[in-house]
Amino acid sequence: EVRLVESGGGLVQPGGSLRLSCAASGFTLSSYAMSWVRQAPGKGLEWVASISGTDGRTYLADSVKGRFAMSRDSAKNTVFLQMNRLRVEDTATYYCAQWHTTNWYYEGGTFDFWGQGTLVSVSS
């Protein structure tokens, strides 16, 4: 059974940093691309970042480039989202999601499994 468990959310001041974790079980991380998708309170879904299962290459949304970084620890079967220089508009629930294929570069891809999300609040 695929399971994704996010952690690391919390309240942080603007300009601060947080590191989110997503512990995966039921599959091997290198077999699938993984992503972070966020949802601001009462708003829609926004893709944030992805990491390809094959080569670990990362992809970031323009809104977070230069501030966020995604990585993984294969030994712990965990992916991370390092968030720096946080802004008020980064306030959201952050979901970890499994992509349909190993390679992120797949036009027919879909997010097959989602975690329960972790809330990040950026406020002074």
Next chain:
Amino acid sequence: SFDLTQPPSVSVSPGQTASITCSGDKLGDKYTSWYQQKPGQSPVVIIFLDEKRPSAIPERFSGSTSGNTATLTVSGARPEDEADYYCQAWDRNTVVFGGGTKLTVL
């Protein structure tokens, strides 16, 4: 940038058919997925590759495309189908979501 446009809300009576559209430039050249999200829950994929349905999803959910518009159809809507629905497409190493449609069954 690539954008996907959905109607903010759609209403349907129980047992009737609801259609939710998703439009975008050259969407017809891409694959569309659809997600259902109920209050306080994580999204769940209900349609992928335009029209395919995961085995656990009821047959009353179907997807189709025509030109640059993808459509999610809920045939014989039930009260438990009341939720937010999002379309999604992959474009040049990014994923784009539509703004979401709130389906009300009443």
